[in-house]
Amino acid sequence: MSVHLAIARAAQQSGHVAAVRGYGFERNWAETGDRVARLASGLLSAGLSRGDRLALLAGNSAEHMELTYAAIWAGIIVVPINTRLSTPEMCQILGDCQARGIAFDNLHSGAGQAVAAELGLPVVMGLDQVEASVKFDELLTREARPPVDAGGKDLLGLYYTGGTTGRPKGVELSHAAFELTAMDQAYALECTGRSAYLHAAPYFHLADCSVGNSITYVQGTHVFSDDTSSAGILDAIRNLGVNFLSIVPTMYQDLIQLAAGDPILEQIENAVYGAAPISEGLLKQVLAAFPNARFKQCYGQTEVAGACVVLPPEAHVPGGSKLATAGKPTLSAHVRIVDADGHEAPRGVAGEIMVAGDRVMNGYWGQPEKTAETVVDGWLHTGDVGVMDEDGYVAVVDRLKDMIVTGGENVFCAEVENTLSVHPDxxxxxxxxxxxxxxxxxxxxxVVVAEGRVPEPADLIAHTKAQIAGYKCPKGISFITELPLSGVGKVRKDALRAQWISMNKDSSDV
Structure with a gap:
């Protein structure tokens, strides 16, 4: 059952249940299913055909999700666009996939119109009150149509990744990949029909979209707010009945500080995080502040359509032996750790994380050589270094490209970071x-310095030398006000390296 059939089933089985909710609106699954079917008909009447690529450039909204589902319903290939990209970067992506249309909201209409004009796109539409040749409300006036007969390895969407260096890669994700991820996460993340999930991360990322698909499969409620800051999230919990969050660890810390003991956080029943593990110190805080929440950590990649390893609630115990891991593989993902020769590594030995199963991407759009390098005999090379323990739990040690080779020795950044992170400064x-x-x-x-502290670089380096081998210890320390983050909350190590080079950080080494 593909995503479009899950929508039809939700409308049939839970028609009266709230499907989407936000400030000033709420629609049930019967209404939402009808809107998706009408929008699908409208997309086809606007000049798009099955197999065409439709770019989506918008913030989080019910309309963004509905149009995504409508495209899938009609057999149109969705191409979500990172709203943080520059206009030339967007043009490169849309040119690469030969997009036929673009849809954008009011906030991103300037960039959307510029891209459409540059590429001469024949179909240009607005998601809200935007001046465009095709308007969202007009699409809704069309008569509802049945979903296309699509599934399995048929292409559903192109999710572009790796655009910061070199040519962007369009990850080809199938209907089967979306379906399996939705059902995997529905089970592992304990999604239910009473889940009210706040779309806090960008919907153009699978970190949010894939969890949202799980909510659709279990016929829960999607909650949208224009304000996805920590303050906006707290307001949504208070005013929109949110009981399910999926955000990065630092945002949980922000919510604790903002709530300042307000019992509203007791409303959260499901708390998911990713992009980084949670420290033991923060875990103690969140367990106290969110007493009714069951915490899970997710690890995954775009190339496997979302999370393929999940750390369950029972592992979230301060001092627990599994807390340093990312969890166990989900039901549809086969994971193994391999050495440099491609042989499975013994338990406890680091190697590259490999994933197999029908969730693995079809390939990279128009890049057969890169595809052949990345997927070998059905196994996806993730580029991540990991360790699997005797119980099958996987710890993500580092990115292969981020591993430091110093004097012929391999140093995993995460080990050094974990050692420094426990220092009170x-x-x-x-x-x-x-x-x-x-x-x-x-x-x-x-290093971002703790409030009220004034550390000396030599003291921090001495702290690491007491914990790990000397060759792993920092040769230098730079103090910065904040770490540069990507759209999904991951630290931009490429930006830090560039900063060091541009500022000739030799002067700060000790």
């Missing part, structure tokens, strides 16, 4: 490899 830390004439690369730490 450190609020946040990221470790990178920087050029070094003698060692090839040197270990360098970027």
């Amino acid at each position: 450190v609020a946040a830390v990221s470790v990178v490899g920087v050029p070094d004439d003698r060692w090839g690369e040197a270990v360098h730490a970027f």
